Amino acid sequence: MIRIGGATGYWGEADLALPQFLAEGDLDFIVFDYLAEITMSIMARAKAADPEKGYATDFVTSIVGPNLDAIAESGVKLISNAGGVNPEACGNAIRKWVSDAGLSLNVAVITGDDLMPKLGEVMAADPLEMFTGEAPPPREAIASANAYLGAFPIAEALNQGADIVITGRCVDSAVTLGACIHRFGWQRDDLDLLAAGSLAGHLIECGPQVTGGNYTDWHEVADTLHEVGYPIAEIDADGGILITKPKGTGGCVTIGTVGEQLLYEIGDPASYHLPDVICDFTQVTLELLDTDRVKALGAKGRGIPAQYKTSMTWADGWRAGMIGFYVGARAAEKARIFADEAVQRARRKLRSHGCARLC
Numbered sequence: 423m424i425r426i427g428g429a430t431g432y433w434g435e436a437d438l439a440l441p442q443f444l445a446e447g448d449l450d451f452i453v454f455d456y457l458a459e460i461t462m463s464i465m466a467r468a469k470a471a472d473p474e475k476g477y478a479t480d481f482v483t484s485i486v487g488p489n490l491d492a493i494a495e496s497g498v499k500l501i502s503n504a505g506g507v508n509p510e511a512c513g514n515a516i517r518k519w520v521s522d523a524g525l526s527l528n529v530a531v532i533t534g535d536d537l538m539p540k541l542g543e544v545m546a547a548d549p550l551e552m553f554t555g556e557a558p559p560p561r562e563a564i565a566s567a568n569a570y571l572g573a574f575p576i577a578e579a580l581n582q583g584a585d586i587v588i589t590g591r592c593v594d595s596a597v598t599l600g601a602c603i604h605r606f607g608w609q610r611d612d613l614d615l616l617a618a619g620s621l622a623g624h625l626i627e628c629g630p631q632v633t634g635g636n637y638t639d640w641h642e643v644a645d646t647l648h649e650v651g652y653p654i655a656e657i658d659a660d661g662g663i664l665i666t667k668p669k670g671t672g673g674c675v676t677i678g679t680v681g682e683q684l685l686y687e688i689g690d691p692a693s694y695h696l697p698d699v700i701c702d703f704t705q706v707t708l709e710l711l712d713t714d715r716v717k718a719l720g721a722k723g724r725g726i727p728a729q730y731k732t733s734m735t736w737a738d739g740w741r742a743g744m745i746g747f748y749v750g751a752r753a754a755e756k757a758r759i760f761a762d763e764a765v766q767r768a769r770r771k772l773r774s775h776g777c778a779r780l781c
Contacts, residue, residue, distance in 0.1 A: 423658040424450040424605050426598055428626025429485075433461045435629060436767070437484045439652035444492050446668045449654065450605070453597040454481060454502035455627045462591065463735035465506035466566035476508030479515075486586070487519045494525050494585075501576060501597040505588045507566055509533055513588045530584035532575045535591040537567040537732060544732075552731065559736045569730040572697030573619070574610070576600025591733060593696050595623025598655065606659045613723025616699040618661030621706065621721040625665055625683050626653040632665060632683040634673030641752070644759045646672030648766035651714075663718040664711070675714040684708075684718070697730055699723040 427449045429439035433456040443449050456478045469476025481504035486493070493500065505512040513531035520527045537544050545561050558564070568591035577600045579587045589597070602608060602619035610616075625632050630650040634643040643650075651671025656664040665680050667673065684706060688694045694701040702722040709717045748757040772778070 423656055424601065426450065426601055426622070426626065426655045426657065427452040428455075428598075428629055428632075428653045428655065430454045430456060431628035431631060432456065432458055433464075433478050433480075436771070437480070438771075439629065440485055440489055442652055442668045442671060443498070443654075444489065444496060446654070447496070449496075449498050451499050451501060451598075451601040453601070453623075453626070454485070454500070454504060455594045455597060455629075456481065456502065456504050457506060457591055457594075459733050459735070462507060462566050462568060462733055465508070466735060469508050470565070474508075474511050477506040477512035477515075478502075478504035482512065482515045482519065486516055490519060490523045490525060490527070494527055499580065499585055499587070499601070501580075501587045501589075501601060503589045503592050503594075503597060505531065505590045507536065507568065507590065509588050509590045516586060516588065527585040528583050529586045529588065530579035530582065532571070532579060532587065532589040532592070534575070535568045535571045535589075537569055538564075541567055549732070558734060559738070563736040563738070565735050565737055567732060567734045569732045570697055571730070572596050573599035573603055573616075574698065577603035580604035593731075594627040595620045595696065596698070598623030598626060598657075599698065602657055610698070610726070613699050613725070614721065615661045615723075617701040617703075617721040617723035618663060619657065620694075620696050620699060620701055621684075621703065621718060622655040622657050622663045624686075624688070625663070625680060625718065626655050628683065628686065629653065630673055631686065632679055633667045633671075633675055634679055636682065636686070637674075637679050638682060639678060640756060641759075643672065643674050644756075644763065647760070648672065648763045648770060661719075661721070664715060665718065666715045675716050677708045677710055677716060680708055680716045680718065693724065695727050695731070697727065700725045700727060 427443040429452050443452050465476045509531050513529050517529050571592040573596040599619040608615045632653045633651050650673035651667030654666050691703045702724050706720040
């Protein structure tokens with residue numbers, strides 16, 4: 423059995439997970455997911471302005487760098503798609519931190535997702551948008567084009583002794599599945615096992631959404647979310663999954679929180695296409711074993727996709743923004759409570775940096 427901590431769900435996530443996981447003390451892997459589709463366009467814009475940018479810089483400077491000694495001492499391995507559109511630069515930045523600290527951690531970088539060098543070949547194949555069938559924008563407008571890679575390159579990097587694995591645009595759950603393939607020796611035709619590992623990855627890929635952060639019954643945990651626990655997946659060689667969180671943290675792990683994350687962003691639950699396997703989650707069962715311990719079983723693999731999905735971004739004269747909406751019968755109460763929790767969380771962060779006078 424291996425224990426994997428899910429530390430981030432997007433670029434901009436608070437850096438609270440790694441201290442929780444290091445304090446927990448017995449994790450084998452910690453995975454970090456940074457890449458939404460809009461994030462790729464932001465990173466492409468950054469790289470266009472500076473060839474050494476285009477990755478999640480805070481992963482290097484706020485997550486890995488300040489905690490290198492503790493990471494090395496613990497023996498935990500880190501897997502992250504923080505490389506964005508420039509994984510080599512991200513890997514080099516981490517190697518410098520490792521070298522400056524006098525440590526001997528192996529940093530592996532996985533490339534191959536970037537299709538910009540082959541854009542002419544891609545466009546010559548007349549690609550179409552997978553949902554609408556629309557043609558792509560003009561070639562000169564395209565800022566990035568990245569295939570969603572799978573988990574086997576991550577497993578190979580771990581097989582070769584990597585302590586920290588940096589990827590570009592891999593699918594979110596692949597950072598978890600790659601650890602399972604490495605540890606358990608799963609093969610490309612072990613479809614049910616690949617689906618199980620993908621399910622585990624999907625459940626923790628959005629960080630604390632599965633531990634109460636995106637819970638319909640938010641009022642049950644509202645006063646603890648400023649110290650919400652980040653998820654831990656315990657996975658065994660036959661595909662058994664148990665979702666939990668670090669001891670003494672806020673939020674909760676229930677059939678409700680796990681079930682809602684299970685259904686999040688998967689489209690057809692009978693045919694969820696990932697690079698390594700087509701997943702059928704319709705027979706997944708959830709069982710509450712104990713407080714904050716939910717078992718998930720029953721994922722099936724229905725084949726291997728013939729193609730990789732690709733994310734393409736382009737400049738169209740607009741910038742995207744985001745507004746948080748609170749809906750439902752108690753929307754105003756929910757918004758006020760979440761605002762209070764955000765303030766508490768900010769104060770806690772300021773105090774941890776010796777800025778109590780600002781609280």
